[in-house]
Structure formats: C-alpha cells, structure tokens
Amino acid sequence: MRKCIYCGEEISHDSVIDFCEKCGREVFGEKMLNAIIENMSRAREKGNLYQGLVGQGSEEELNKNTESDSNNFSI
Numbered sequence: 001m002r003k004c005i006y007c008g009e010e011i012s013h014d015s016v017i018d019f020c021e022k023c024g025r026e027v028f029g030e031k032m033l034n035a036i037i038e039n040m041s042r043a044r045e046k047g048n049l050y051q052g053l054v055g056q057g058s059e060e061e062l063n064k065n066t067e068s069d070s071n072n073f074s075i
Contacts, residue, residue: 016040016049 001010006023017024017040024033043049 016044 002013002015002018003009004011004020004023005018006027007020009020009022011018011020017037019027021033024036028036040049
C-alpha cells in the first residue's frame with residue numbers, strides 16, 4: 001500500500017493522487033480536489049500519467065518502485 005504524503009494514512013495503489021481524500025479536502029477544498037481527481041483520472045486513461053516510463057509493464061514497475069521508496073521514507 002502507498003501512504004498519504006500529508007498524514008501517512010494508507011491509500012490504494014489504484015489512486016491517481018498521492019494523498020488521502022480527507023487531506024485533499026483540507027488542503028485544496030472540495031471543488032479543487034474533485035477537479036484534480038477528474039483530471040488525473042483522464043490523464044491515466046489517455047496514458048499520460050506515466051510519461052517518464054518507457055516500455056511494457058511501466059505501471060507495474062512504477063508501483064514496485066513506489067513501494068520500495070515508501071519503505072525508505074522517514075520523517
């Protein structure tokens with residue numbers, strides 16, 4: 001599982017944002033959070049979310065890297 005960048009709560013790997021919805025509402029407000037989620041979802045559908053990764057299995061590689069990075073993160 002990934003963790004929220006603000007509070008550390010676990011979030012789904014399927015999430016298009018790197019923070020939980022509670023923190024998103026507090027930081028951005030309801031309307032902006034909805035716009036962010038909608039735009040990020042569209043970008044993922046078009047294949048634009050992972051532009052820095054090339055080749056097959058890029059999303060799986062990103063998830064693997066994200067898991068290992070989150071294990072090394074400390075405050």
